[in-house]
Amino acid sequence: MGGRPRTPSKTKELKGTKRKDRINDKEPVPVLGLIKPPAYFDKEQKAIFKEALEYLKGLGVVGVSDAFQLEMFTVTFCKWRETVQNLAESGDSYVSEKKGGGEMERMRPLVQQRNELTRQLNSMMQTMGFSPAARSKLSSDNTDPGKSLDDWLESDVH
DSSP, rough: OSSSOOOOOHHHHHHHHOGGOOTTTTTTOOOOOOOOOOTTOOOHHHHHHHHHHHHHHTOOOOOOOGGGHHHHHHHHHHHHHHHHHHHHHOOEEEEEEESSSSSEEEEOHHHHHHHHHHHHHHHHHHHTTTTHHHHEEEEEHHHHHOOOOHHHHHHHHO
16 A cells, blocks of 8 residues: 555544544544553663653553554664664774775764664654654643653653
């Protein structure tokens, strides 16, 4: 199926763009329920998963079916953070010797990994409502969603 992905009715409602003539009457409704982090997650991953889940609950845009997306986000976020920390310690580049003599500065392979993880995270954050642009398209009756995204990103949890 080509073209743009369909926007869920709940998202249209939050954006204020919901129109009766463009609503899918047979659209599945997300099932609300207990969402737990996967058993294999370590302490940091569980904390990030729970924080992200609470943030999304505050926006009113999360259901049980989103657990897999949240799992992918958490794994990618933790790998991105680890890569950024490694680059902060080692630097983005290193010096190597040329075969003919002299030195050459090279980019570390982790830089490419960081860039790819950043691209993936940006895409996920846009889809899930974590980015400022994505949030600006939503409106909610919940005026106190708890911790803001900025507070969440600045917290000691991660």
